[in-house]
Amino acid sequence: MSIELHKISKTFGKFPAVKQADLVVQTGELVALLGPSGSGKTTILRIIAGLEFPEAGAVSFEGVDVTGISAYKRRAGFVFQSYALFNHLTIFENIAFGLRVLPRAKRPPQNEISNKVESLLDAVQLSGLGKRLPVQLSGGQRQRVAFARALAIEPRVLLLDEPFGALDAKVRKELRRWLRAFHEKTHLTTLFVTHDQDEAFEVADRVVIIDRGTVQQAGTPDEVRNQPANAFVRDFLDLS
Amino acid sequence: MAGPISMVTRHQAGRRATAESPPVKVVLIGVVLLFFGLFLAMPLVVVFHEAFKRGAAVFVSSFTDRYTMDAIRLTLIVAAIAVPLNTIFGLAAAWAITRFHFRGKTMLTSLIDLPLWVSPVIGGLIYVLLFGRQGWFGPWLQANDIRIIFAVPGIVLATTFVTFPYVARGLIPLMQAQGSAEEEAAATLGANGWQIFLRVTIPKIKWGLLYGIILCNARAMGEFGAVSVVSGHIRGKTNTMPLHIEILYNEYQFSAAFAVSSLLAILALVTLVLKSIAEWHATRQLEAGARAGEPQS
């Protein structure tokens, strides 16, 4: 499932967060959206998710326009920087949430939900912790639950908003490796936002560099490093 | 590649993904407004309407009645005693609770909340049991011709009891949030206890203090249940405004009853306004303090 953004613009009050941005994520790619704070990268991600609506431009999944479709119908898995877990539900119920809110016609029976959740818990290496509450888990564990929860709905695309930002360095490294490995296995179209260029370069197939609401450059890590498109890219990546 | 450009309207662009649809919002707001209008606003409207129903002349004449003036005077006297006493207590208690660690601190805090939980009638009952004719100190008081129950001192006691939490409760959260760093700094500069209190603490807490005093006063002037028990309802001597309103009402002097009520209603409105102002200032002060980087202990 590919993602296409065509001339997306979004203004908050008087502040133009995104200006005529174009972006393509091919099916199965893992793309990093890299840029300084306030560059609009999170806004772009949220527009793709359906959490914000652009004033102009179009968002499509695999060529089908989804711009006007609300978040809850888009099936774009989203992982928040702050995890946004449901604190009153157990880990199991958090992950099962997306399945439980499906319309009755599509809702799977209980044992199917159970199996699915258990296998996801395994995939994120949290088996056996199903009955715990989020408040009882560490930051890294909670982030993995957030992943599992988003994956439970079999999303068409996966969107990650600075997923490792709130974690300490060691956990960040582990999760980065885990993400890369996971992507190798599943090839789910993934777009993640970060301001950490090491992270972007290490994990992503392609890097898209954003500043002040516009795309500065898009290319593989090597391309960007060796052929920076403009002064900003050079500065930002600290290339001389 | 890129699909057809879809021009999303401005209206849709402003829509948040997690908000209710406009019709739902309008209905909810409407329901709440209706409920508030019915339950809260209408009683207020009624007071003023009934007070002025028979014209301004009747309204004014309600206050020329001697007993009404006595009631107003008594209410003011009681408030003038109870509020300062409770203010001192509130300051002392808030200081003790937020600055010291001691056993029984939670008990003290719970005790302070006590009058809020207990029926005001019980607030009056306990004093009658102590000082009434059949009470513990009853015989002794009678022997010495001291009258507490069915006299002004009883009313003051009962009112003080019912309203003593308000100043403390206004101060405690504020002082806890503010921390004691400034007081400690003043101490290192050589200021003694009183100086610290007057020059450092009071200015810091003045809005919270005002808030508490305003509420305390409103309750003191308006207290009915507790005072009803201890007062004896003697016109001219032991009737406060709320009790006098009751008497007027029971005698079918409705206009007069509502006229006096309108005074208290105005007091209530003024209280609400002052309360909002004090709250606003107190929050602003806290935020300014936090912004200036003062350490919050």
Place this chain on the structure above:
Amino acid sequence: MGYTWIYLGIIVLLPFAGLVLKTGTMGWEDFWKAVSSPQVVASYKVSFGISFLAALTNGVFGFLAAWVLVRYDFPGRKLLDAITDLPFALPTAVAGIALTALYAPNEWIGQFFSPYGIKISFTLIGVYIALTFIGLPFVVRTLQPVMADLSVEVEEASATLGAGRWQTFWRVIFPSLLPSLLTGVTLAYGRAVGEFGSVVFISGNLPFKTEITPLMIISKLESYDYNGAAAIGFVMLAASFVIVLASNALQGWDARRRGQA
């Protein structure tokens, strides 16, 4: 420090000790007779029962009010917010006669109901309305800070997982507000049970029908039955105590759930 304790001692502890001791000296039989006489028991049903209904009503409308005040912006919102505290600031006697005037058969609102033979003044309905009036601020003020603190992202997460607006509310938002709602309702209940001034006027004090328990205490005192008054007072005190404990327990549960214990 010392001042605090002395003050408390005189104003609070001594009188309460008096109440408790008085009850203690009464003897079990007398005590039981006083607190279980039919008229008193009828008053329990009114005070405790109607307060419960009023508290529930406040739960519903207080929740709506807090929601609307915190999450929506509309002309008059600040005014609505300020007026929420009216039942708290208005003297109970004033509220009492105002409500009575409002719902009397020929007046204002009462006149809409009298053609149908529905009386509000001097009935339990009137008591219910007065108690609802009294308790409203407690629910709203308890819920407002908690609602304001709700995380938007959690709601967004729920949306991305496919939950519609109602599902998000019911499965995510409401459960996290439930403890505070219960706390607020408990506070409103505690207040309503002890309420006197706002109710005695509209209730008409019909024996066995619309008498409230605080009124029973007063009538015992007026007939110099100090023992009886103390006994009923003790029961009310005990009930208040239980309500306070429940409220504190709920607040503790809430704090633990939100990871702040």
